[in-house]
Amino acid sequence: xxxxxxxxxxxxxxxxxxxxxxxxxxxxxxxxxxxxxxxxxxxxxxxxxxxxxxxxxxxxxxxxxxxxxxxxxxxxxxxxxxxxxxxxxxxxxxxxxxxxxxxxxxxxxxxxxxxxxxxxxxxxxxxxxxxxxxxxxxxxxxxxxxxxxxxxxxxxxxxxxxxxxxxxx
Ligand code: SF4
Numbered sequence: 001x002x003x004x005x006x007x008x009x010x011x012x013x014x015x016x017x018x019x020x021x022x023x024x025x026x027x028x029x030x031x032x033x034x035x036x037x038x039x040x041x042x043x044x045x046x047x048x049x050x051x052x053x054x055x056x057x058x059x060x061x062x063x064x065x066x067x068x069x070x071x072x073x074x075x076x077x078x079x080x081x082x083x084x085x086x087x088x089x090x091x092x093x094x095x096x097x098x099x100x101x102x103x104x105x106x107x108x109x110x111x112x113x114x115x116x117x118x119x120x121x122x123x124x125x126x127x128x129x130x131x132x133x134x135x136x137x138x139x140x141x142x143x144x145x146x147x148x149x150x151x152x153x154x155x156x157x158x159x160x161x162x163x164x165x166x167x168x169x
Contacts, residue, residue, distance in 0.1 A: 011124045015058050015117065022094045022113050029105045031097035037081030039096055043073035052114070053129040054121045055090035056136035062088030070134040090133075091117065 038045050051059070063085035066076040077085040083093070095109050121128045 007124050011054075011120065011126060012058055012061065014120055015054060018113060018116060018120070019091075019094060022091060022109065025109055025113075026095055026097075029102060029109070031099040031102035031106070033097055033099070035081060037078060039098060040075045040078040040083065040093075041073070042075070045098075048072070049075065049090070049092050049133045050130055051090040051092060051133060051136065052117055052121070053127045053131075053136070054117055056133075056140075059085060059088045059090055060136070060140050066137060068138055070137040072132060072134045075133060076137065 039047075042048060063077055070076055075083075077083055077089075083089060091110065091113055095106050095113070097106060118128060120126075
């Protein structure tokens with residue numbers, strides 16, 4: 001799907017609507033967040049943020065500029081302990097919390113919403129890749145990006161996976 005594709009904006013809106021559902025589900029689960037920002041410092045936290053090409057396109061359409069090459073050790077959109085790409089941030093950023101009591105719920109939410117994202121991609125004939133954040137950011141110029149638009153309402157937060165635990169695309 002390209003910038004000029006008639007269905008691109010519809011797809012972007014559908015992804016944002018899905019993100020709003022994710023945020024509501026996470027808020028209902030009520031994981032504890034101490035706002036340390038550690039989850040965005042990947043090496044320190046010991047995990048990798050994986051996302052799909054669909055999420056990457058929405059992220060790149062709304063995120064601030066960044067320098068390349070992108071380190072796999074941390075997210076370039078984190079400033080201090082804050083996220084500068086909060087509106088378009090991907091599924092993993094929305095779902096992941098380090099609260100140990102929330103892990104099973106977080107995993108279930110990831111499975112549910114990742115499946116729905118993939119369904120959207122299939123329905124629209126959109127590309128589907130699943131890779132670490134730095135892969136998409138470093139190759140951004142080589143990939144079609146969905147158009148930006150009004151942000152969908154959102155409230156809150158990664159599938160972050162341990163290194164080597166990539167989900168199948
Ligand atoms: S995009 Fe995700 S990993 Fe990056 S700063 Fe925002 S919440 Fe953290």
